[in-house]
Amino acid sequence: MTKLIIQGGTPLQGTVRISGSKNAAVAAIPAALLASGASSLENLPQIKDVENFVGILTDLGAEIRVQESGSVSIHPNGFATHRAPYEQVKRLRASYYLLGVLLARFGRAEVALPGGCDIGPRPIDQHLKGFKALGAEVSLEHGVVKAAARRLRGAPVYLDVVSVGATINIMLAATLAEGLTTIENAAREPHIVDLANYLNAMGARVQGAGTDVIRIRGVRELHGTSHAIIPDDIEASTYLMAGVATRGDVTVDNVIPKHLEAVMAKLREIGAEVMENGDWVRVACRGRPRAANIKTLPYPGFPTDAQQPFAAVMATADGVSVIHETLYDNRFGYMNELMRMGAKVKVAGRTAVVEGVERLLGAPVQANDLRAGAALVIAGLSAEGRSDVYGVEHVERGYRDLLGKLRGLGAAIDRSPGS
Ligand code: EPU
Secondary structure (H helix, E strand, O other): OOOEEEOOOOOEEEEEEEEHHHHHHHHHHHHHHHEOEEEEEEEEOOHHHHHHHHHHHHHOEEEEEEEEOOOOOEEEEOOOOEOOOOHHOOOHHHHHHHHHHHHHHEEEEEEEEEOOOOOOOOOOOHHHHHHOOOEEEEEEEOOOEEEOOOOOOOEEEEOOOOOOHHHHHHHHHOOEEEEEEEOOOEEEEEOHHHHHHHHHHHHOOEEOOOEEEEEEEEEEOOOOOOEEEOHHHHHHHHHHHHHHHOOOOEEEEOOHHHHHHHHHHHHHOOOOOOOOOEEEEEEEEEOOOOEEEEEEEEOOEEEEHHHHHHHHHOOOOOOOOEEEEEOOOOOOHHHHHHHHHHOEEEEEEEEEEEEOOOEEEEEEEEEEOOOHHHHHHHHHHOOEEEEEOOOOHHHHHOOOOOOHHHHHOEEEEEEEEOO
16 A cells, blocks of 8 residues: 655755646636637646546547646547546546536536545535526436536526535536626635636636626637646645644745735744745744634635644644634544544544644554645654555645655655655
């Protein structure tokens, strides 16, 4: 079984370049199918989720070329099916964006419900509510979502919960619908703005992305364009937290500091020194950080995807931290593993109480989802002695060259077997 072997205790020092955003990339890749011509996507992170989505598009008949510059060109030529079966989509959860895209392109879509990270139930009722509002008939048959509309017509959609996925899927479907769609109580995450910018560059008319009301006036046709994916705020947060956990001094480069505000505010609150300028953020932490409470919220609140890495920092903070997870039922599974490293944690439902200890002790641990893996890597880096982190495949879904980047910061980390 592949594992990461970490010899903990070295303060991380230096600069790490942040890759393109995973969650922006997995929205932009299917969006390319909406155009009549080729799109060129730059700054796509080379991670498993991107590789898998590009593979799904290839299976569906799209023409994909990787340019020398690293940008990926996607030509919808040859893409003529409204069906995406389970064998294809099971590889990643964001494949459900094909529903919005296929419905917009062909007026019908049959996409199997994907799996995903083990962080609790992840319903898509709000996505389906949006498609229905646009005039589609929607059913779930044998694990496949089927949606069909003679003509999609713009309509008002009020989301009952702030959902990134539903906001994106409805935006995708509405770009080629007739008339105006208004999404109220829309999610405001940076990657929603990034997708809107990409769609608009293709000729779409999307306004208000980044606020909680998004208006999409449907157009007849979209054309190919080139678009650079925004930097990954969660990857950046992960390295900043690794810097604090190891009492180091880490700069994340190629970031948009505005996207990191909630995390930077928390790091300042716990006593870390945080500096920012233009496209970088630097964090330094000499002594033991103070405990702090967090409550995960949709953007611009504290991101749920940074909850697990933050808990790894809190595990050795001075005092008691309370972590309240408001988005997912089951995003504390990794706490048992942290406890095996000596963390003092009590979990009750969606709340975890972490009593900081002086130090963690390295141990073999198992990651069961992407951000849990990041948290366990951070814990291992800060712990005394050796930690073996299993479940590497989860981490590699979302972090580009984690090993190389951490080594660049001075970490003693290896991968076994393999490279
Ligand atoms: N929800 C519903 N009904 C829906 C959709 C969502 O009840 O139809 C609920 C969910 O159960 C959850 C909340 O709404 O409690 C928010 O879910 P959301 O739809 O916003 O999440 P998502 O689109 O499935 C994206 C990211 C996640 C990230 C969340 C929250 C992508 C591909 N994934 O998921 O990223 O945690 O937003 O910010 O964009 C990760 O990167 O590790 C990851 C899991």
